[in-house]
Amino acid sequence: MAEEVQIMTKKITLEDELAGKSLTFYIGDTMYGLPLTNVIEIISVQDIARVPGTPPYVKGVINLRGSIVPLVDVRLKFGQMEKEYDDQTNFIITQLGDMQVGLVVDRVSNVVEADAVDVSSLPEFSTVNTNRYMTSVSRIGNQLVMNLNAETILEDDNILGIG
């Protein structure tokens, strides 16, 4: 998958411009950052067709201008309580590896420079499962940003046993 991501990003001509920037969004009070190179677009809540036989965090599929895009609820994926979608809920359509996936987030915040000064690598709690989804933590003002690892975010999470 790592290779796929590399190949993919190579193709993005805007890469230079996008590199080093992150799209930030909230799940509850926690702010997450996602590399902007992986983001295709942000859309508001749409009708979802459920697909039986999938874990609860796979909300189903949506019709994005004629193509079928799967939808993952980040809140549920990270083992948090389900929350009803409201007018702040957004679907972030992302390109992860060779797949297009929509991520459901509580609300989208901003685009920030990810290589801001206050970046620290993660504490070595390798047993903490959600760490697998992170690359680093950075700080914007008083706010901590958990930078997501676009390559692992879709990996199945057996320890939390969602599903």
Next chain:
Amino acid sequence: MSMIDDSMRPMLDTFIFETTTILDQLDEILLEAEKSKTFNDDQINEIFRSMHTIKGSAAMMGLSEMSETTHRAEDMFFIIRDDPSKMDGQNTGVVFDLLFQLSDFLRQELGNIQEDPDGYDGDAPADLIAALKAEIAVLKGEAAPAAPAEAKAPVVEAAPDAAAATAAAGGNVHTFKVFYEEAEMANIRAFMLLNQLKEYGDILDTVPPNPESNSEAAQIIEESGFLFRIRYEGDITLIHNVIEEDTNISGYEEVEEAQEKAPEAEQKAPEAAAPVAEAAKAPAAQEKGSPAPKAAPAGGASGGKQSLISVNQSKIDSLVDIMGEIVIAESMVASNPDLKDLPLDNFNKSARQLRKLTDQMQDIVMSIRMVPLTGTFQKMSRIVRDMNKNLGKETELVTIGGETEVDKSITDVLADPLMHMIRNSMDHGIEMPEDRKAKGKPEQGTVILQAKNVGSDIIITIEDNGKGLDRDKLLDKAERNGILTKPRSEYSDKEAFGLIMMAGFSTNEVVTEYSGRGVGMDVVRKNIEKLGGQVSVDSVTGQGTTFTIKIPLTLAIVDGMEIGVAHDTFTIPITSINQIYKLSPETELLYDTDGTEMVMVRGVTYPIIRLHRIYGIDTEVTELADGILIIVESGDAKACIFTDRLIGEQQVVVKTFPKFFDRYNVKDLGFSGCTIMGDGSISLILDINSLLGAYRTDSSNVVRTSY
């Protein structure tokens, strides 16, 4: 160690397509020629030309290994073409084998390129090249006394003359004008020619300039020819040769150069060229006709060719998608609820017209994706040939109905199962020649591969006249492997034969190269079922076995019944539906020992599959009498699907699930894909075959149920 020339990258698809087509033709010729044990003149010419074209285009792409190897084969055929009598018994076999090896090598390289154009790194097949060289030597060695080097030698002999000519011309500048006949990509072919000529001299300039990167060049060249000036120090006949060798060139002329020595050289050159280019016999003439003998077969081939164009498959796929949307949009407009009860005579008339046109258009669009099975069948001939050689069997493959057309997506998936079944027939079915003789059968076994259209299905049969299946042996084996589900005596012949396609069954104890590599017939069955098809086996012990495959013609558009469960909609392919009905509240339900609900309709009991239950959907309709029962069948399995309501019949465009869902095995849960409805919502398409497989309660066997 070559890589693809970067500037040629855009041509890659065309190159692969063209070369594959040529290789397919080549295989066909080879198989045909091998039957008659010799090449006729047409075939030799055809092969020579194929080699030449592949060599040229491979060189153009920068694929030196491919062009180098093909070049040797071309050399070989150059000799054979001169004197076909050299193809005597011993050589024939070698030549055939070399050509098959070459074809395999080229295909493999093409495959590698297709897989990973960026990482492709060709590797010269030293063995093959050496073998080709050796054979060339053999052919030449025998040739020397017989035919005292008529056509080859002059190149060498001409050298002294040429030297004189060169001395006179002294690095002259020559201008040539070349014409291409109805050539696709004339500009690229021109560029190819220049590439070849670069070895001989400096190309000074061309009209039009930079043919390879100039998209308008093709047209200019086609209309007014391709002009280039070359500074050349050697024998001008070599240049003539190169140009004449190019089979795409229909004619050329050397343009008079306003240089002092040019006229002399001009006169000498054609003279020197004359013995070499036997074909072009007009030495004095400034303008030469096309090298007739060489061009004739080419003209024959391209003249008789249908006007085909190759189109990127993704374009057709999106065309099919849009076609589907149009069909839906059309019905949305024509039966729009806003128009209900309005007097709309004129509108309805136009709507009917539109309907008719969209139907026609849909038929045409769908037919674009249809391809004949010929190509797939040809591959099978090749397999039979190779296996005959390796197994020491004599088997003839008879193909019938290769012209039958099926959807491209199906031919792609069909090749593997077919190949496996043919191998199976040859390995397990057809006996060794001596055994056959002992049994009073003709020594040569026969496998008949036949395709035919039956309604919206296509039926392919693979019939061998081998030893057939042994019912008792099959049952013994199945018993040992523990895959029998009922007492032996209750198995009908058909069921017993069907055992060979069950998972965990393989009759051959000895693993051979061809079958028994852990990929059993159950994989074949699964692959066919994935296409929405069915396989059945029939056999007469001692006389042969017949496999019958039934698959739908197309997978792209399905007539579907839309059903609703709470807020979710599903699509059931109409072909799977047997009957739809509503239960009266008085109907009694039956329960088996596991508590599976069943309903009896006209004396037949059907297990009930409640969609809301198996898919975990909250719905208010849980009483059977409140909803709808749909009797579905797939193969021998039947069941009743319980749903909240019917929405209506609709033609839907099948879209595959995004790759994301591969990890969740949604296909095993009974979904074959999804489709976008007229209102933009998404409906999941039920695959009745796998649905029944997953939730099957076998109607014929009431006791054995599993949920």
